[in-house]
Amino acid sequence: MRTIVIEPDYEAWRNSARRLLAEGVPPDEVLWSEDAQEASLFTGEDPHVEPVTGNPIKVPPAFLDMARSAAAHTDTRRWGMLYRVLWRLTLGGERHLLSMATDGDVREIQNWCKAVGRDIHKMHAFVRFRLVGVNADTGREQFVAWFEPDYRIVRLSASFFRKRFAGMDWSILTNYECAHWDGMQIHFTAGVPRGSAPNQDALDDLWRTYYQNIFNPARVKISAMQSEMPKKYWKNLPEAPLIAGLIAQSAGRVKGMLETPERPAKSAPKNEYLKMLHDMNRSEPPENKKPPQP
Amino acid sequence: MDTKRKLEILADAAKYDASCASSGAARKDSTGSKGVGSTGGSGICHSYTPDGRCVSLLKVLMTNACLYDCHYCINRRSSNVTRARFTPEEVVKLTLDFYKRNYIEGLFLSSGIIRSADYTMELVIEVARKLREEHQFRGYIHLKTIPEASQALIALAGRYADRISINVELPSQQSLDTLAPEKNLARTEEAMGHIREKIDERHAEKRGPDTPKPAPFATGQSTQMLVGADASTDAVILGCADKLYTVHRLRRVYYSAFSPIPEPSAILPLKAPPLIREHRLYQADWLLRFYDFKVEEIASAAEPNLDLALDPKLSWALRNRERFPVDVNRAPREMLLRIPGLGVRNVERIVSARRFTRLRLADLLQLRLQLKKLMPFIITVDHHPARMGLDSDSLRARFLPPPEQIELDFEAPPKPAASDFSSVRSGEL
Ligand code: SF4
Numbered sequence A: 001m002r003t004i005v006i007e008p009d010y011e012a013w014r015n016s017a018r019r020l021l022a023e024g025v026p027p028d029e030v031l032w033s034e035d036a037q038e039a040s041l042f043t044g045e046d047p048h049v050e051p052v053t054g055n056p057i058k059v060p061p062a063f064l065d066m067a068r069s070a071a072a073h074t075d076t077r078r079w080g081m082l083y084r085v086l087w088r089l090t091l092g093g094e095r096h097l098l099s100m101a102t103d104g105d106v107r108e109i110q111n112w113c114k115a116v117g118r119d120i121h122k123m124h125a126f127v128r129f130r131l132v133g134v135n136a137d138t139g140r141e142q143f144v145a146w147f148e149p150d151y152r153i154v155r156l157s158a159s160f161f162r163k164r165f166a167g168m169d170w171s172i173l174t175n176y177e178c179a180h181w182d183g184m185q186i187h188f189t190a191g192v193p194r195g196s197a198p199n200q201d202a203l204d205d206l207w208r209t210y211y212q213n214i215f216n217p218a219r220v221k222i223s224a225m226q227s228e229m230p231k232k233y234w235k236n237l238p239e240a241p242l243i244a245g246l247i248a249q250s251a252g253r254v255k256g257m258l259e260t261p262e263r264p265a266k267s268a269p270k271n272e273y274l275k276m277l278h279d280m281n282r283s284e285p286p287e288n289k290k291p292p293q294p
Numbered sequence B: 001m002d003t004k005r006k007l008e009i010l011a012d013a014a015k016y017d018a019s020c021a022s023s024g025a026a027r028k029d030s031t032g033s034k035g036v037g038s039t040g041g042s043g044i045c046h047s048y049t050p051d052g053r054c055v056s057l058l059k060v061l062m063t064n065a066c067l068y069d070c071h072y073c074i075n076r077r078s079s080n081v082t083r084a085r086f087t088p089e090e091v092v093k094l095t096l097d098f099y100k101r102n103y104i105e106g107l108f109l110s111s112g113i114i115r116s117a118d119y120t121m122e123l124v125i126e127v128a129r130k131l132r133e134e135h136q137f138r139g140y141i142h143l144k145t146i147p148e149a150s151q152a153l154i155a156l157a158g159r160y161a162d163r164i165s166i167n168v169e170l171p172s173q174q175s176l177d178t179l180a181p182e183k184n185l186a187r188t189e190e191a192m193g194h195i196r197e198k199i200d201e202r203h204a205e206k207r208g209p210d211t212p213k214p215a216p217f218a219t220g221q222s223t224q225m226l227v228g229a230d231a232s233t234d235a236v237i238l239g240c241a242d243k244l245y246t247v248h249r250l251r252r253v254y255y256s257a258f259s260p261i262p263e264p265s266a267i268l269p270l271k272a273p274p275l276i277r278e279h280r281l282y283q284a285d286w287l288l289r290f291y292d293f294k295v296e297e298i299a300s301a302a303e304p305n306l307d308l309a310l311d312p313k314l315s316w317a318l319r320n321r322e323r324f325p326v327d328v329n330r331a332p333r334e335m336l337l338r339i340p341g342l343g344v345r346n347v348e349r350i351v352s353a354r355r356f357t358r359l360r361l362a363d364l365l366q367l368r369l370q371l372k373k374l375m376p377f378i379i380t381v382d383h384h385p386a387r388m389g390l391d392s393d394s395l396r397a398r399f400l401p402p403p404e405q406i407e408l409d410f411e412a413p414p415k416p417a418a419s420d421f422s423s424v425r426s427g428e429l
Helices: A010-023 A036-042 A061-071 A078-089 A104-126 A154-164 A204-214 A222-228 A231-236 A240-259 A272-283 B003-012 B088-100 B117-134 B151-160 B173-179 B185-202 B234-247 B275-290 B312-319 B344-353 B361-366 B371-377 B387-391 B394-399 B418-426
Strands: A002-005 A030-033 A130-134 A141-146 A169-173 A177-181 A186-190 B025-029 B038-041 B057-061 B106-110 B140-144 B163-165 B220-227 B252-257
Touching: A002 A010, A010 A061, A010 A078, A030 A078, A061 A078, A061 A104, A078 A104, A104 A154, A104 A231, A154 A169, A154 A177, A154 A186, A154 B038, A204 A240, A204 B003, A204 B088, A231 A240, B003 B057, B003 B088, B057 B088, B088 B106, B088 B117, B106 B117, B117 B140, B117 B151, B140 B151, B151 B163, B151 B185, B173 B185, B185 B220, B185 B234, B220 B234, B220 B275, B234 B252, B234 B275, B252 B275, B275 B312, B312 B394, B361 B371
Parallel strands: A002 A030, A141 A169, B057 B106, B106 B140, B140 B163, B163 B220, B220 B252
Antiparallel strands: A130 A141, A169 A177, A177 A186, B025 B038
């Protein structure tokens, strides 16, 4: 049994996996660990693997994409599972393996990818930038956001923010890694505690005004809202504190509408355009008045 | 009136329009510009309101003053709401400020009709022009269009917008005559036809070497139909939608349950919004677009309304039991798509996996499929359901939701008590 200690990122896994595969090491002879101390409890062997040169090993590009995204997950079994599928795809001779969504290993990796993909999507959606100032030299506005992803997705989601917000300076802070953009390049720094980011913006109030007024109290569907915007995100969303009140008032507001006296139709005001419309409607050929046949 | 007060009025006035798509735009982004914005792929919902709706775009009206008298609409001329009007600068600033904070994907701008169709269109277009030309805004812009506006203005709107749309609102002219006397279905369709031509021209796959590149134009159009405001059956609504998809190539038809508004009209009494019917129509629409179903298969002349208790695919399968069970190892793709409980993605997975293995129930479990729903309809290596089970009348009963949900009666009397609304809520989908 060999123990491989890696930094928990895709590149580190790929380098080790490449060497192991070149040596032909079967997956059940490798123990993967992200923690050097923990790993030494299990084995006294030298975890270092000698680099081996040989024929490059070909794997489907789709697998590399999967591996990159699964690597951002936090399940500690992912390194071993990724190596097992890599081995099966190559030395194991199961070249078609990725076409088999019914395979347990493939399924497991796909589920990690799905969870990571969803986390990235929610980060794109729920990051809220706060204006902190204007760069005196460049005149660019500077924004800072705080986000709490479930997985290690800051690098995977950064290019979206770079493309979308090229014209402003921004930083996205999380507890394990931060991304910064200055108009030229993105760089990454270590994580920071939540208190490092501002928790409000002068525009939040106007945004809440919008949120409140776009809500229709006659069709409350709380579970639909919560399945897409789970409560864990609420604490960083400026609009979330309004939710309880909007729900509580909705029944009363609908009752008010039902009790409002109905208004009669009002005749058309004097207006050239309206007159033209009414004339056109009257002269419309009768076949246009028939309802479409199902 | 300050911007905040205007925003209250003009967001409230816009909220009944459900056709606020933010997907399907061409890929573009702000790289190398001084501005912000990107589009492409599916739109992002940046928030959700407690009505379960996605908040993706800043959806506002330019003004809620309106010459028309559409009785389902809070902005009609006979309504007594407070009227307001944004300046183009105000909408531009709100859009950019909201966008930079990542509250939104872009702008969905519509307007009550004032003075004339062209005058109103010009107001709306001016906002889009400023965003694109003065601020290099590359985010999503969806503009509502008026069928009677001039061709030149519609072309200009399409040049700045990613999506343009005209709402059909009601699927027959008879209904429009009663409820929206200024609107005309034939003119709406004519305008949609012109828009389709421009979209096709702009996005033609092959262009002759000498043909000049046409002016930029939106990538798609969509529309909304109200459900439950008139007596149209689901067959009529879906027939109209199908025509819009096939003849005018709309990207999306949105169905919006007519919901109570402040300032109700004497011509259109308020009732509980038919939320389940709206949901079933969306499911049926999905079957038309992605599962090769025909309208007559889902809602026929004999049974013109969808079964509210069951989803339309299951309902079709129960009416066509002789076509089941289907062998998932052998049946063609088209038939797999007809199996209740099997979506497009899983059909692809099955088709791809069965080239290498013969599928068993355990394989379907790996795909996280609901076996309970599937089993009566499929054959696998280790499962051959008895035809008896399919033929028995108890099969439908097996799929019915618990009784309290099917008791909901949406063809309720015109004036339901407020308690009816809470029962609608408990029937949440
Ligand atoms: S045209 Fe009709 S639907 Fe549109 S704002 Fe005016 S009254 Fe409302």
